[in-house]
Amino acid sequence: MLAEELYRPLAQKLVDAEMNRREVVRLTAEYPDLTVEEGYRIQDELIAIKQEQGHRVIALKMGFTSQAKMKQMNVHEPIYGSVFDYMNVEDGVLHLDELIHPKVEAEIAFILGSDLEGPGVTGAQALAATAYVVPALEIIDSRYENFHFTLPDVLADNTSSSRVFLGSALHRPDGMELDLVGVTLSINGQVKDLGAGAAVLGHPAHSVAMLANMLSRKGRKLRKGDMILTGGITGAHPLSEGDVVTGMWGGLGSIQFVVTR
Numbered sequence: 001m002l003a004e005e006l007y008r009p010l011a012q013k014l015v016d017a018e019m020n021r022r023e024v025v026r027l028t029a030e031y032p033d034l035t036v037e038e039g040y041r042i043q044d045e046l047i048a049i050k051q052e053q054g055h056r057v058i059a060l061k062m063g064f065t066s067q068a069k070m071k072q073m074n075v076h077e078p079i080y081g082s083v084f085d086y087m088n089v090e091d092g093v094l095h096l097d098e099l100i101h102p103k104v105e106a107e108i109a110f111i112l113g114s115d116l117e118g119p120g121v122t123g124a125q126a127l128a129a130t131a132y133v134v135p136a137l138e139i140i141d142s143r144y145e146n147f148h149f150t151l152p153d154v155l156a157d158n159t160s161s162s163r164v165f166l167g168s169a170l171h172r173p174d175g176m177e178l179d180l181v182g183v184t185l186s187i188n189g190q191v192k193d194l195g196a197g198a199a200v201l202g203h204p205a206h207s208v209a210m211l212a213n214m215l216s217r218k219g220r221k222l223r224k225g226d227m228i229l230t231g232g233i234t235g236a237h238p239l240s241e242g243d244v245v246t247g248m249w250g251g252l253g254s255i256q257f258v259v260t261r
Helices: 002-020 036-052 065-074 125-129 151-156 203-215
Strands: 056-062 078-085 093-095 103-112 129-142 161-166 182-187 190-194 228-229 244-249 251-259
Touching: 002 036, 002 251, 036 078, 036 151, 056 203, 078 151, 078 161, 078 203, 103 203, 103 244, 125 129, 125 182, 125 203, 129 244, 129 251, 161 251, 203 228
Parallel strands: 056 228, 093 251
Antiparallel strands: 056 078, 103 129, 103 228, 129 161, 182 190, 182 244, 244 251
């Protein structure tokens, strides 16, 4: 069991790694018995530190939302983290100098039109509570050496949250079959990956419902106006200087950004 006085310093270590763009050895190398619950507690401290620094949470995000990834990580449910204001890139340029070893994946983000409180929230209820959906390209950037971590490690590291590019147009979900929305992720004109919304738990609304239910265990709920990144429809692909990245979503539009030093 992790000593109470260690949560804050371990969170600070990960905050410093991100700010200094320097990878660190995973926490479980030193604390092999670290649990999922303790990983989330370190994440809570990390969020508190960033808020004390003046940063604001602009979205929640879900990870490990594909059956294959859950099986690979030996988990029965996805994981969640937070996206901060400084992570939202609006000028279409990703700066490698600000990151360690970034990867990009394509997602669909939901914006809630009403509160959503678990337990027992269904995908249909989550969809009914959704005001808008927007395409998103998420940049994940683990602070651990070689992107190597266990489940408690990645939870402590705020699920590798790093940067996000959001589509400019809001889309009403009414009448849209979001499980059938096709997504193509290209780098330098070459298709790197493709998929459909169903890659996220069968339907991305299920991801929102699951988040509401997971938060309810801590007495929390999703609120009107909250944005949720529902999880990768594509895999995560490494980025290099000079890359031009394009994501295209059927019916939702496209996002493009360039990678520079």
